[in-house]
Amino acid sequence: MSTVRERSGPRKVSRPPRAAPGRPGGRDGARPGSLWPYLLIAPAVLGMLYLLVYPLARAVLISFQDFRLRQLILGDADFVGLRNYRTLLGDPQFWEVVRRTFVFMAVNVAAIMVLSTLVALMAERLGRAARTVVLSSLVLVWAVPVVAATTVFQWLFHSEFGIVNETLTGLGLSSYEGYTWFAHGGTAFAIVVVLIVWQSVPFAAITLYSALVTVPAELYESARMDGAGGARVLRSVTFPLIRPIFMLVLSLEVIWTFKAFVQIWVMTCGGPGEATTILPVYAVQTALAGQRYDLGSAASMLTVLLMSGVLVLYFRQLFRQEGEQL
Amino acid sequence: MSTSRPSARRALRRLPLHAAAALTVVICLFPVYWMVTTAFKPSTDIQSYDPRLIPRAWTFDHFRRAVGADGFALFWRNSILVTLSAVLLALVVALGAAYAVARLRWRGRRQFVLAVFIAQMAPWESLIIPIYIISRDTGMLDRLPTLTLIYFMITLPFTVIVLRGFIAGIPPELEEAAQVDGCTRAGAFRKVAFPLLAPGLMATSLFGFITAWNEFTYANFLIIKQQDSRTLPVWLSSFQSTFGTDWGATMAASTLFALPALAIFLALQRHVAAGLASGGVKG
Numbered sequence: 001m002s003t004v005r006e007r008s009g010p011r012k013v014s015r016p017p018r019a020a021p022g023r024p025g026g027r028d029g030a031r032p033g034s035l036w037p038y039l040l041i042a043p044a045v046l047g048m049l050y051l052l053v054y055p056l057a058r059a060v061l062i063s064f065q066d067f068r069l070r071q072l073i074l075g076d077a078d079f080v081g082l083r084n085y086r087t088l089l090g091d092p093q094f095w096e097v098v099r100r101t102f103v104f105m106a107v108n109v110a111a112i113m114v115l116s117t118l119v120a121l122m123a124e125r126l127g128r129a130a131r132t133v134v135l136s137s138l139v140l141v142w143a144v145p146v147v148a149a150t151t152v153f154q155w156l157f158h159s160e161f162g163i164v165n166e167t168l169t170g171l172g173l174s175s176y177e178g179y180t181w182f183a184h185g186g187t188a189f190a191i192v193v194v195l196i197v198w199q200s201v202p203f204a205a206i207t208l209y210s211a212l213v214t215v216p217a218e219l220y221e222s223a224r225m226d227g228a229g230g231a232r233v234l235r236s237v238t239f240p241l242i243r244p245i246f247m248l249v250l251s252l253e254v255i256w257t258f259k260a261f262v263q264i265w266v267m268t269c270g271g272p273g274e275a276t277t278i279l280p281v282y283a284v285q286t287a288l289a290g291q292r293y294d295l296g297s298a299a300s301m302l303t304v305l306l307m308s309g310v311l312v313l314y315f316r317q318l319f320r321q322e323g324e325q326l
Numbered sequence: 327m328s329t330s331r332p333s334a335r336r337a338l339r340r341l342p343l344h345a346a347a348a349l350t351v352v353i354c355l356f357p358v359y360w361m362v363t364t365a366f367k368p369s370t371d372i373q374s375y376d377p378r379l380i381p382r383a384w385t386f387d388h389f390r391r392a393v394g395a396d397g398f399a400l401f402w403r404n405s406i407l408v409t410l411s412a413v414l415l416a417l418v419v420a421l422g423a424a425y426a427v428a429r430l431r432w433r434g435r436r437q438f439v440l441a442v443f444i445a446q447m448a449p450w451e452s453l454i455i456p457i458y459i460i461s462r463d464t465g466m467l468d469r470l471p472t473l474t475l476i477y478f479m480i481t482l483p484f485t486v487i488v489l490r491g492f493i494a495g496i497p498p499e500l501e502e503a504a505q506v507d508g509c510t511r512a513g514a515f516r517k518v519a520f521p522l523l524a525p526g527l528m529a530t531s532l533f534g535f536i537t538a539w540n541e542f543t544y545a546n547f548l549i550i551k552q553q554d555s556r557t558l559p560v561w562l563s564s565f566q567s568t569f570g571t572d573w574g575a576t577m578a579a580s581t582l583f584a585l586p587a588l589a590i591f592l593a594l595q596r597h598v599a600a601g602l603a604s605g606g607v608k609g
Contacts, residue, residue, distance in 0.1 A: 034432070036426070036430065037426040037430040037431075037432035037435070039422075040422035040423060040426035040430075041422065041438055043422065043423075044419050044420065044422070044423040044442075044482060045438070045441075047478065048441060048442075048445050048479070048482075051476065051479040052448055052453075052479060054460070055457050055460060056456070058456040058460060059453065059456040062455070062459070072462065118346075119350055122347060122350070123347075125343055126343065126347055130344065130347050133351055134347050134351060136592075137355050138350075138354060139592065140354065140358060140588065140592065141354045141355075141358070142591065143536070143584075143590070143591030143592070144584055144588065145536075145539070145540040145559065145584050145587050146540055146542065147540065147542050147559040147562050147563050147583070148361070148562065148580040148581075148583050149357070151563070151565070151566070151576060152361045152580060154566070155360070155361075155364065155573050155576065156357060156360060161372060161373050161374070161573070163360060163377055166375065166376075166377050198353070255447065259449065259450075259451045259452075261451045262542045262543055265542075265543070265546075266542070266563045280451040280452060283455065284455070287454075287455045287458075288458070288547065293459065296455050297456065300452035300454075300455060301452070303452050304449050307449060311444075311447055314447070318443070
C-alpha cells in the first residue's frame with residue numbers, strides 16, 4: 001500500500017499525519033456541537049441537493065410517468081408505474097443500443113488500457129529528454145477541448161480533402177479516393193473509437209507512469225539477480241505493485257466511455273442510421289427528438305443503474321487507497 | 327555483459343524504444359499540428375488533392391473570417407462570463423467546505439466527504455432531461471445563469487477534494503501561533519493559511535476554468551431559442567454548417583477556442599499528473 005501513498009509524491013503539498021482532522025485531543029477541532037462546520041458546508045450541500053439530488057429524483061419520477069410534449073407544457077403527468085421500463089425492455093431496438101454500448105465500451109477501454117500501459121512502460125525506460133517530449137505531447141493532447149478535437153477529426157477524415165484519404169490514396173489504395181467515412185456505420189463507429197482513444201490515452205498513460213516511477217529500483221535489481229527475464233519482472237514485480245492504480249484507471253475509463261456523449265453528438269449525432277447510438281445518445285434522442293421524455297428518462301436511469309455497478313468498484317478501490325484520509 | 331561493444335550495441339537495442347517514442351509523439355501531435363497549419367494555409371492549398379505537410383504560404387485570412395463571424399465577440403464574452411462566475415462561486419463555496427472538512431471535527435464529516443466523492447462522478451450525461459425540464463418549468467431556459475449554476479456544480483466536488491488536501495497540508499500550528507498573538511480564528515486563517523493556499527487555489531481554479539470552458543452538452547441543450555446566450559463550444563460545433571466547406575476558418579476557430587485551454591495546461595504541466603489523477607478528473 002505504500003506505493004499508493006507515494007504516488008502523490010510529485011504533489012507539492014504532502015499531508016502530514018498530524019494535520020489529520022479529528023485526532024484525539026485536537027486543540028484545533030471546533031467544540032462538538034458547534035454550528036460553524038455546518039454553516040461552512042451549507043452552500044455546498046444545498047448545491048448538491050438542488051443541482052444533483054433533485055434532478056436525479058425528478059428523472060426517476062418522470063420515468064414512472066406518462067410524460068410527453070403535452071405534459072411538458074401543461075403539467076399534470078399521470079403515473080403509469082413501470083410501463084416505460086416495460087416498453088424499453090421489450091423493445092429490440094433498445095437491446096441493440098445496450099449491446100452496442102457494451103461493444104463500444106469494451107473496444108475503447110481495451111484499446112485505452114493496452115496503449116496507455118505500453119506508453120507508460122515506454123516513458124519509464126526513456127532518457128530524460130525524450131521522456132519530457134513524450135509526456136509534454138501527452139499533456140498537450142489532454143488539453144485539447146473535446147469539441148475542438150472532434151472538429152479536427154472530422155477534417156482529418158474529410159471525404160474529399162481530408163489528409164487520411166489523401167495519404168491512403170497516395171499509398172496506392174485508390175478505393176479510398178473520396179471515401180465517405182461518416183456515411184458508413186462501421187467506419188463512423190471506428191472513427192469515434194479512434195477519437196476517444198486518442199483523447200483518453202494521455203490521462204491513463206500519465207497516471208500509470210506516475211505509479212510506475214514509485215516502484216523501488218531495488219525490487220527490479222533483485223528480481224534480475226534472481227534471473228528473471230523482462231516479461232517475468234513485468235508480471236511478477238511491476239504489475240502487482242501498480243495494480244491498484246491500474247484498476248482505478250480502468251474503472252474510470254469504463255465510466256467515462258460509458259458517458260461519451262459530446263464526441264458522438266457533435267460528430268455523427270448517433271448516425272449514420274443508428275451505428276454510433278450508445279445509451280446516453282439514445283436517451284437524449286428519445287427525449288428531445290421524439291418528445292418522449294418519459295422513455296428518455298427511463299433509458300437514462302437504466303444507464304445510471306448499469307454504471308453504478310462500475311462506480312461501486314471504483315469507490316471501493318479509491319477508499320482502499322485513500323481511506324486513511326477520510 | 328555488454329563490456330565489449332557497449333555504446334553501439336546499446337543504441338541499437340534502444341532503437342525500437344526510440345522509434346516507439348517518436349511514433350507516440352507524432353500520433354499525439356499530428357492532429358493538433360494539422361489543425362494549426364490548416365488554419366494558416368491559403369484556401370487553395372486546403373482544397374487541393376496534393377496536401378503539403380508544411381504550408382507553402384501563411385495567411386491570417388481564416389482567423390479574420392472566424393473572428394469576424396456573427397456573434398464571435400458575444401459568444402466569447404458569454405463563455406468568459408459563465409466560466410469565471412462558475413469558477414469563482416465554486417472556489418468560495420469549496421473553500422468553506424474544504425476548511426470544515428480538513429480542520430474541524432463534526433458529526434457527519436465522513437458522510438459529507440463521501441457525498442463529495444460521489445458528486446464528482448455524477449452522471450451529468452443522464453441528467454440532461456430532468457435539468458432541461460426543471461429549467462423550463464422555472465423559466466431558466468436560454469439564460470446564462472443556468473449554465474453558471476450547472477458549471478459551478480460540475481467543478482465544485484473536484485475543487486473541494488483538492489483544496490481539502492492543500493489545507494490539510496498547512497500545519498495548524500501556524501494559525502494557532504497567530505491566534506495566540508491575538509488574531510481571531512478567521513483572521514488567523516486569512517492572514518496565515520490563505521497566502522500559503524494561493525498555489526492550490528490557482529491550480530484548482532484553472533482546472534475548473536478548463537472544465538467549464540469546454541462544456542458542450544448543457545450549453546447545447548439549455549440554450550435553444552436565445553442565440554445571443556450561446557457559448558463558444560456550441561458556436562464551434564455549428565461552425566461547419568454556418569460556413570459550409572470553409573475548413574480553413576473552421577480550423578482557425580478551433581485553434582482560437584483551444585488556445586486558452588492549451589496555454590493553461592502547459593503552464594500547469596507539473597500539477598497535471600499528480601493533482602488531477604488523484605481527483606479522478608478528466609481535463
